[in-house]
Amino acid sequence: MKVDLSPIAEICGTSGSAAYFFCGQHAGGDKMSSDLWDKPIELMIDSDHFRSVANSRDAIAYLMSSWPTKGGKSFSAARRACLGAIDGKVDSATAKRAFIRAAMEAGILRP
Template sequence: MSSDLWDKPIELMIENSDHFRSVSSTRDAMAYLMTSWPTKGGKSFSAARRACLGAIDGKVDSATAKLAFVRAAEEAGILRR
């Protein structure tokens, strides 16, 4: 399994887009998906959750989990570009 930390953090927009949150690891991503995600459900949300759990368990590469998380953030409209 690769390192839990990502090479570059992902920034998410919070609430009215005036606040941001930086997610820099698979564990951070999983915590954010489970506690603060704006919409539960959806294809990308489910894929990101599965990928992050798999990465934490050592069955999925951290980079794969990061990519799934980015796709979910794009779908949810919270990815800061």
């Protein structure tokens, strides 16, 4: 069954391959495993809870669904970098650095 992913691509401003990745239909094979970050990033959800983000797929899911302050330079840069990493066009370390900057700006990076 072919799924129309154009709404995802339009909302996220991403290419079709990243949209397929979100739905578990990524055709890139091993790209997913190579995106695992060397050390997960921990985000504060509240004073007693945190979330661990281990790759660009986790990062973009958190950015789009649970980020406290959508918008701004760091948020946009992290979104673009993580989507680029999912597409295989951006190095995963670059995506991780962008995500860390956005988390710091949002005040949710766990020390």
